[in-house]
Amino acid sequence: MGKTLLQKVWDLHKVRTLPTGQTQLFIGLHLIHEVTTPQAFDALRQRGWTVARPDRTFATVDHIVPTRQRQRPFIDVLAEDMIASLERNTSDFGVPLYDIGDERQGIVHVIGPELGLTQPGMTIACGDSHTSTHGAFGAVAFGIGTSQVRDVLATQCIALEPLKVRRIRVTGQLPRGVYAKDVILTVIQRLGVGGGNGYAYEYGGDAIERMSMDERMTVCNMSIEGGARVGYVNPDETTFQYMEGRPFAPQGEAFGRAKAWWRSTASDRDASYDDEVEIRAAELTPVVTWGVNPGQSIGVKGRVPGASGADAQVSDALAYMGLTAGQPIAGMKIDVAFIGSCTNGRLSDLQEAARIVRGHHVASGVKALVVPGSVSVQKAAEREGLDATFREAGFEWRDAGCSMCLGMNPDKLEGNQVCAASSNRNFKGRQGSPTGRTLLMSPAMVAAAAITGVVTDVRELVDEVPAGVR
Amino acid sequence: MGAEKIQVIEGRALPLRGDDMDTDRIMPARFLKSVTFEGLQAHVFEDDRLAAARAGQVHPFDDPRFQGASILLANRNYGAGSSREHAPQGLRRWGIGAVVAESFAEIFFGNSLMIGLACVTASPQDVAALMSLVERTPNATLTVDLQAGTCQAPGMTVAISIPGHVRDMLMTGAWDTTGLLLDNYEQVNAVAAKLPYLTGF
Ligand code: SF4
Numbered sequence: 036m037g038k039t040l041l042q043k044v045w046d047l048h049k050v051r052t053l054p055t056g057q058t059q060l061f062i063g064l065h066l067i068h069e070v071t072t073p074q075a076f077d078a079l080r081q082r083g084w085t086v087a088r089p090d091r092t093f094a095t096v097d098h099i100v101p102t103r104q105r106q107r108p109f110i111d112v113l114a115e116d117m118i119a120s121l122e123r124n125t126s127d128f129g130v131p132l133y134d135i136g137d138e139r140q141g142i143v144h145v146i147g148p149e150l151g152l153t154q155p156g157m158t159i160a161c162g163d164s165h166t167s168t169h170g171a172f173g174a175v176a177f178g179i180g181t182s183q184v185r186d187v188l189a190t191q192c193i194a195l196e197p198l199k200v201r202r203i204r205v206t207g208q209l210p211r212g213v214y215a216k217d218v219i220l221t222v223i224q225r226l227g228v229g230g231g232n233g234y235a236y237e238y239g240g241d242a243i244e245r246m247s248m249d250e251r252m253t254v255c256n257m258s259i260e261g262g263a264r265v266g267y268v269n270p271d272e273t274t275f276q277y278m279e280g281r282p283f284a285p286q287g288e289a290f291g292r293a294k295a296w297w298r299s300t301a302s303d304r305d306a307s308y309d310d311e312v313e314i315r316a317a318e319l320t321p322v323v324t325w326g327v328n329p330g331q332s333i334g335v336k337g338r339v340p341g342a343s344g345a346d347a348q349v350s351d352a353l354a355y356m357g358l359t360a361g362q363p364i365a366g367m368k369i370d371v372a373f374i375g376s377c378t379n380g381r382l383s384d385l386q387e388a389a390r391i392v393r394g395h396h397v398a399s400g401v402k403a404l405v406v407p408g409s410v411s412v413q414k415a416a417e418r419e420g421l422d423a424t425f426r427e428a429g430f431e432w433r434d435a436g437c438s439m440c441l442g443m444n445p446d447k448l449e450g451n452q453v454c455a456a457s458s459n460r461n462f463k464g465r466q467g468s469p470t471g472r473t474l475l476m477s478p479a480m481v482a483a484a485a486i487t488g489v490v491t492d493v494r495e496l497v498d499e500v501p502a503g504v505r
Numbered sequence: 506m507g508a509e510k511i512q513v514i515e516g517r518a519l520p521l522r523g524d525d526m527d528t529d530r531i532m533p534a535r536f537l538k539s540v541t542f543e544g545l546q547a548h549v550f551e552d553d554r555l556a557a558a559r560a561g562q563v564h565p566f567d568d569p570r571f572q573g574a575s576i577l578l579a580n581r582n583y584g585a586g587s588s589r590e591h592a593p594q595g596l597r598r599w600g601i602g603a604v605v606a607e608s609f610a611e612i613f614f615g616n617s618l619m620i621g622l623a624c625v626t627a628s629p630q631d632v633a634a635l636m637s638l639v640e641r642t643p644n645a646t647l648t649v650d651l652q653a654g655t656c657q658a659p660g661m662t663v664a665i666s667i668p669g670h671v672r673d674m675l676m677t678g679a680w681d682t683t684g685l686l687l688d689n690y691e692q693v694n695a696v697a698a699k700l701p702y703l704t705g706f
Contacts, residue, residue, distance in 0.1 A: 050696050053685050056670030061696045063703070071589065073540035082683075087690075091703075099538060113538040120540045154702055164588040164612055180590035180616035181542075190686040192693060195615075196668070228525050229582030232611050262582065264611050289706040296701050328525050328585070348524055441534045462529040462586060469533070469552035 037303025039200045040156075040269055041235045044175040044300060048158045050192060057194040063157035064091055064174075065187050066143045067130070069121040070098040070443070071162030075185035076124040087191040089129040093152060094121060096134060097142045099443045102406050102433035105135050114444065128188075141409020141435045144168040144377040148252065149411050151281025154293075155270035156300035160187050165377050165459065167258040170267030171251035172274055173300060175235070177264045198265060199233055199309035204240035207316040212494035214387070215250035216379060216457070216477035218242070220322040220332050221314060222254075223261040228330040231263025234309070237302065238268050242316040248277040249383040256378045257459050260329040269301035323364050323490055324461045324475040326352035331461075335480070335492045338363050355463055356472050357451065365490050367474070369455045371448060372403040372485035373466075374430075374478050376440040376458035380408030384457065384478040385416050389424045391482035391493060397429030398488030404431040404446070406438040430485070442467020455484035508681040511621055514603035514649040516575030518658075520636040521565050526579060527586035528613060532595045534587075545591055546598035566599075570643035576656075578636050579606035581629075584613025593617040603649040605656055605665060607632050618671055621680050625649060627656060631663035651676055 038046075050059040065088070072094075079086070086092060099114040109115040118135070125132040133139040139146055144165055147153040155173035159166060162184040169176035183193055205218055222236075236258045243251065251268045258266025268274075275294050278284045285293040320334035331352055333339065341349045341360035353360060358367070374380070374388050385405060397403045405425050407413035413435050416422060422432045439446040440458040447467025448454055454466055454473050461473035474490060483493040536548040550566050557564035565571050577596065583606040584592060593616050596604070603623040617624045627635070638658055639645060648657040649665065651672050656665050667675075674680045697703050 047700065048696060050692050051689065053682070055674050055679055055682070055685070057682075059686060059693075061693060061700075063700060070537050074542055074590075077541070084687075087693075111538075117538060117540060157702060162588060164586065178588035178612055180588055180593075180612065180619060182590060182616065182619035186683050186686055189683055190690075190693070191697075192686045194682040194686060196670075228585055229608060229610065232582070232608065259586075259612075262585065262610060285702075285706045292706045293701070296706065328527065330525075347522075351523070441529075443534045443538060460527075460529065460586060462527045463556075464533050464552045465529050467534070469555060 036307055037305040039237060039302040039306045039308065040173055040267060040300055041175060041198060041200050041237070041265070044156055044158060045197065047156070053194055055194065057196055059192050060158060060195050062160045062187050062191050062193060064152055064159045065191070066147055066159065066161040067092060067094045067184065068098055068143050068163065069096050069117045071181050072124065072184055073117065073120045074181050075188055076128065078185045079188055084189045086128040086130060086188050091191065092130045092188065094125045094130050094132040095140055095143055095146055096121060098437045098441065100135060100436040101444050102436050102438050102446060105434060107135070111445070138410050141411065142377045142380060142437055144256065145381060145408035145412065148172065148248070149281070149409060151278060151284035154278065154284070155274060155297035160193060164259045165256050167264065167266045168252050168256040168377055170255040170258070170265060171248060173267055173270035173297065175265055175267065178259065198235045200237055201231070201234045201310040201312060202237045202239060202308040203312045203314065205238065205242040205314045205316055206240040207242060209242055209316045209319060212321055212479070213319045214477040214479060215246060215253040217319055217322045218314070219254045219257040220324070220329065220475065221319055223257065223330045224332045226261055226312065228260060228328050229262045231258065231261040234263050235265035235267065236261065236263040238266065243268055244271065247383060248273060249381045252381070253378055257329065260459055270297045321477060321480050321493060323480065325356060325358060325364050327355055327461060327463050329459065329461060329475060332475070333364055335365055335490065365492060367490045368453065369401060369474070369484050369488060369490065370452040371454040372401060372481050373439045373454055373456040373458065374481050375406030375408065375438055377408060378459040379457035379478045380406060380412065382412050382415050385412070385421050388478040388482040389421045391479050391496065392428040392430070392486060393424055395428055395486040397485050401485055401488050403429060403485040404433055404439065406433045407435050409435045439466050441465060455481045455490065457481045508678045509621060510678040511623055511675040512651055514575060514623055515646060516602070517571065517573060517644065518576040518578055518635065518639045518647045519565050519571040519574035520578045520639045522580060522636065524581040525585050526583050528584055528589050528592035529586055531584065531592040532589060537589055537591050542591065542594040542598070545595035549595040549599050573600065575600055575602045576647050576649060577601045577604045578632060578639065579604055580632060581607040583609050585610040588612045588616070590616045593620055593622050597622045605632065605635065605649065618674065618680055621675065623649065623651065623675055625665040625667045627663050627665050634661060635663065
């Protein structure tokens with residue numbers, strides 16, 4: 036009987052079974068940021084511990100950084116405090132930091148892959164639930180809390196329960212205008228926001244195999260929104276091509292040897308799974324969320340549920356969103372359009388959105404902003420003139436960070452504004468206003484909504500919508 | 506390294522109805538902007554509480570009848586979403602010692618264990634029964650007994666479940682795992698020495 040990638044990577048990194056019954060798992064790469072680490076470093080200081088593997092720990096700032104006016108000290112004293120604390124902690128404990136002003140700064144899940152830190156066959160932990168993003172490379176990557184960050188800092192290990200594996204096969208050709216974001220929103224809608232508890236999601240099937248690394252990252256990123264702490268794609272030529280030449284990737288002949296090892300970590304053909312699900316790509320449409328969790332979504336042509344006998348959760352969500360049961364989602368007015376985040380803030384996302392906005396202008400009364408996922412994405416986009424495209428169309432072009440994905444910096448919704456967002460969470464209050472409303476969708480759909488001012492089927496806006504997955 | 510042994514959690518309960526209660530709601534992101542966990546108890550469910558107040562309702566966390574409760578009753582997939590430990594930290598600091606829910610999101614469950622907050626599950630029917638009982642008689646004392654695997658309330662005893670090793674960790678005070686992990690650095694180095702991405706392919 037063959038093994039899954041999860042089992043192989045688990046076995047390679049297993050130190051021992053703890054007396055508690057959990058596995059002590061070695062962590063190959065620990066990524067840290069300003070929000071979930073100060074208390075962990077404090078605990079280290081109190082107990083007189085050091086960072087076990089500063090060479091395997093990398094820090095950046097993303098969650099609270101302003102996306103304009105980045106001169107220090109920041110206007111927001113609390114934000115300044117947190118950044119200063121990370122600067123002090125990383126310097127005291129010898130951890131590299133990609134700070135504001137560094138070419139390598141950006142959202143932790145964007146820069147890990149970009150720098151080649153993220154590699155197949157690794158275990159990766161970060162105090163952030165979207166660490167599942169790195170699974171796109173065939174790493175076993177998961178989010179942890181601050182006490183676990185402390186453990187990983189002090190020991191480079193974590194105590195964890197083994198996971199089951201659900202294989203999700205996406206088969207066939209994705210229709211025009213349907214993107215990786217629509218695939219994962221559909222997975223979450225079908226399996227439920229808690230459906231992945233206890234599971235790692237392995238994404239496969241020909242539609243996934245044809246996806247670029249950016250697209251695979253979008254899919255793996257939102258695994259956690261389906262309750263799966265880990266999501267991954269088996270590494271293949273697409274993965275290796277992306278890796279080649281990255282600063283932290285093996286170079287020269289070592290790269291060839293690395294490829295062979297990476298390939299060996301992929302799931303065996305005869306691996307057995309705890310569960311299997313198939314999604315037929317041809318059935319998919321552009322998806323929009325209508326509610327207050329990422330599973331509450333419908334096709335852009337659909338109507339919001341709840342016409343009769345709705346459960347309390349549906350009516351509560353509709354009330355919060357200001358929607359009427361049975362209303363079509365298309366045509367819902369938006370106030371803000373946000374393109375960015377670790378889900379869809381990479382270069383190909385911005386390229387796709389730019390293709391939609393070119394030659395159009397943001398609807399009056401709509402505030403639209405593009406926040407690149409990293410400085411490197413920003414620079415690459417600027418080299419292609421995407422900043423000008425967006426600016427001419429009336430978008431604001433910002434500096435890299437999490438921004439309006441969670442509204443911990445000055446980019447927040449106000450009051451009960453409705454935001455078309457390329458990010459990953461539509462929880463109540465998520466975008467920084469306690470009554471703000473979020474509609475999740477692909478970056479192309481956000482671009483379309485920005486132009487028309489209402490939720491719009493991107494396939495109707497422009498004749499030439501490129502195929503989502505090439 | 507011994508942490509507190511958690512075997513029985515006894516006290517009044519607070520019923521919080523709703524599935525998929527996410528950690529953004531339990532602890533809105535703006536309260537994460539701090540270098541300590543201190544004071545988080547003041548902000549548990551802050552936005553939901555404000556929204557309830559605006560609608561002329563009383564959120565359970567503001568309801569005078571439930572102040573001082575130590576057991577939280579919740580529904581399905583409690584603690585979904587963000588990995589912020591600030592969510593269980595806030596609840597713990599507010600005074601919650603155990604959460605009885607239909608099910609939990611995994612990261613929340615793990616984070617809670619790390620700080621000695623007991624998360625146990627019960628059937629939807631039993632959770633519903635406990636919630637109605639507490640809503641009728643807020644002064645009722647509930648007892649979550651990890652050894653017996655029960656939650657007792659006046660006139661009823663319901664079965665709770667918790668993975669065996671989690672129960673043992675809480676009951677023996679072994680939930681603070683850093684000590685265990687620090688224990689055997691030789692073995693850790695041996696694992697690292699076999700990983701080609703560390704040794705240089
Ligand atoms: S972009 Fe959003 S989801 Fe991603 S790491 Fe930042 S805050 Fe978290």
